[in-house]
Amino acid sequence: MMNADLGSPRELTGLQQRRALYQPDLPPCLQGTRVRVELGDSTTTVDPKCADIVAQAFPHTFGQKLVHFLEPNTMVSDAQVLEEHPPIRVGVLFSGRQSPGGHNVIWGTYDAMKVQNPHNVLLGFVGGTEGLFAKKTLEITDDVLLSYKNQGGFDLLGRTVDQIRTTEQVNAAMSTCCDLSLDGLIIIGGVTSNSDAAQLAETFATHNCKTKVIGVPVTLSGDLKNQFVETTVGFDTVCKVNSQLISNICLDAVSAGKYYYFVRLMGGKASHVAFECALQSHPNMVILGEEVALSKLTLMEITNKICEGVEARAAQGKYHGVLLIPEGLIESIPEMYALIQEINNLHSNNVPEDEIPSQLSPWAAALFKFLPPFIRRELVLHQESDNSAQLSQIDTEQLLAHLVEAEMNKRTKEGNYYKGRKFSSVCHFFGSQARGSLPSNFDCNYAYVLGHICVQIVAKGLNGYMATVTNLKDSINKWRCAAVPLTAMMSVRRHLRGPGAVPIGRPVIHPSPIDLKAESYGVLREKASSFLLDDFYRTPGGIQFEGSGADTKPITLTIEGQDYLGDIEILQDYLEKVRIILKPGCSREILKAAISSMASVNDVLKVMSAPLNAELPLYHFS
Numbered sequence: 001m002m003n004a005d006l007g008s009p010r011e012l013t014g015l016q017q018r019r020a021l022y023q024p025d026l027p028p029c030l031q032g033t034r035v036r037v038e039l040g041d042s043t044t045t046v047d048p049k050c051a052d053i054v055a056q057a058f059p060h061t062f063g064q065k066l067v068h069f070l071e072p073n074t075m076v077s078d079a080q081v082l083e084e085h086p087p088i089r090v091g092v093l094f095s096g097r098q099s100p101g102g103h104n105v106i107w108g109t110y111d112a113m114k115v116q117n118p119h120n121v122l123l124g125f126v127g128g129t130e131g132l133f134a135k136k137t138l139e140i141t142d143d144v145l146l147s148y149k150n151q152g153g154f155d156l157l158g159r160t161v162d163q164i165r166t167t168e169q170v171n172a173a174m175s176t177c178c179d180l181s182l183d184g185l186i187i188i189g190g191v192t193s194n195s196d197a198a199q200l201a202e203t204f205a206t207h208n209c210k211t212k213v214i215g216v217p218v219t220l221s222g223d224l225k226n227q228f229v230e231t232t233v234g235f236d237t238v239c240k241v242n243s244q245l246i247s248n249i250c251l252d253a254v255s256a257g258k259y260y261y262f263v264r265l266m267g268g269k270a271s272h273v274a275f276e277c278a279l280q281s282h283p284n285m286v287i288l289g290e291e292v293a294l295s296k297l298t299l300m301e302i303t304n305k306i307c308e309g310v311e312a313r314a315a316q317g318k319y320h321g322v323l324l325i326p327e328g329l330i331e332s333i334p335e336m337y338a339l340i341q342e343i344n345n346l347h348s349n350n351v352p353e354d355e356i357p358s359q360l361s362p363w364a365a366a367l368f369k370f371l372p373p374f375i376r377r378e379l380v381l382h383q384e385s386d387n388s389a390q391l392s393q394i395d396t397e398q399l400l401a402h403l404v405e406a407e408m409n410k411r412t413k414e415g416n417y418y419k420g421r422k423f424s425s426v427c428h429f430f431g432s433q434a435r436g437s438l439p440s441n442f443d444c445n446y447a448y449v450l451g452h453i454c455v456q457i458v459a460k461g462l463n464g465y466m467a468t469v470t471n472l473k474d475s476i477n478k479w480r481c482a483a484v485p486l487t488a489m490m491s492v493r494r495h496l497r498g499p500g501a502v503p504i505g506r507p508v509i510h511p512s513p514i515d516l517k518a519e520s521y522g523v524l525r526e527k528a529s530s531f532l533l534d535d536f537y538r539t540p541g542g543i544q545f546e547g548s549g550a551d552t553k554p555i556t557l558t559i560e561g562q563d564y565l566g567d568i569e570i571l572q573d574y575l576e577k578v579r580i581i582l583k584p585g586c587s588r589e590i591l592k593a594a595i596s597s598m599a600s601v602n603d604v605l606k607v608m609s610a611p612l613n614a615e616l617p618l619y620h621f622s
């Protein structure tokens, strides 16, 4: 159902008005009307073993070249200058779930279109995909945008289901684009929406439809990540808001010393949000789905692991704690994964929800019966648009709290550290609280720049591309902009590992899991026992929009960037802890040198998380 209030001007609070005045910067390659691009290498896919399958499925759009945006003064003989701009018509829609910063993609697109040619027309589809199918548009104008610049939500246009996949849906989208004579269609969303964008681009090319389809990486989950995409719009804001909430909980927990908080974080199948929040707020425990999948930990093993942590803390007289759980954890537990797969298969065969329990295999039925009734109800709910379980609806934190409590009661009877006490838990699910936030400066800038790139992609006549920016850890003037074929990010799931692996399913862009070999994960592991026992909770506070801290970026992004030391702003808050002795007003170069002198990323992180009075190395610079 589409909401009738979408797109109407709204009354802004003082803070919102101030935010509306914030003007994101553009990297040099996008400034002015003479935007120059250079064709790079032809692409294959992120998993070269799937290249043939992807090539077969996408005969028109597979293997296209990378497109790089050039610095204004770069001398390249065959660089293409986009300066003649006949008027264009572009459609835009929110397809994926709400994610802070989404409005700025539209604003960036609009501004870039008007710079190119004042006669350009940008049409927003009201109600997302349903608006696209029903040709329900709102022309984007200065007035329309006024109260949505740098604002949270997706309520300028709204959204419905993140799916443009069935023949009926694809045909409806194509007839809308033809009827409206669109030169470009911009689809804003995560892995599912961008996979659909790729399919739509291919279909349009097959039918000689002139509309070029462009995808934009916008999802709070941060899981649309690969060699071309460093992070997604919204991830930074969501992690900051969640981290603030988690740190508030940590302080509350340590103050009263009586509750264990089980906090589940929205973020899809991968655990990026929980991981980043753990680095930002230092809870006592975080259970990443990727670790559980790798070690094949069962529900009982996870429960025992938590109980061991609880007992270790009780041995130190601590009867409180905070535990982070990614919403995708449930699917990473081997036996739960198998059960969920069975349920998904039954859904795909149109078995009604209430008949699913009776059609499970004996093994899955036994596990299903063991689970508390609320989880059983949630597990059989209808599927997501990608035919997977509705993770946001499964209260994994409550399931774990329930199992841990039962185990702790048992252990207490057997006489453990909880003698004379009762283990008490409080559960939370943080989803919309963060998803609806005012976007951080980083997300405002990133989204606005992506909007600009989309316009250049349409102007260049590229079809089936995603707008991308890399080097995001650095300041905007060093961001590298590109257009990357969507097919280059696709792969096909395999049944088995090794040479006998059989690809299954259709090519799509898959969510990327946390890389357990990455440096940032090493940092988290190194800190795990200290997190568990020392309660060195970190309080990042609310998102800062101005002044020191306003330009901080996700810790994981900063660590994994090749030149993490390039971004000194992220460390500025911590300089006092670092005890770097600097001449007042010293240059950026000196600051950089000072920070570079800290031997490794681990050192930096150690410093960032150390208590203020900790013994730390002293550095002298002048």
Ligand SMILES: O=P(O)(O)OC[C@H]1O[C@](O)(CO)[C@@H](O)[C@@H]1O
Binding pocket: 097, 190, 219, 220, 221, 266, 267, 268, 269, 327, 390, 391, 392, 393
């Ligand atoms: O609000 P809804 O529809 O429950 O959406 C929740 C889902 O959206 C997402 O943010 C999409 O990636 C998931 O993390 C989450 O499971």
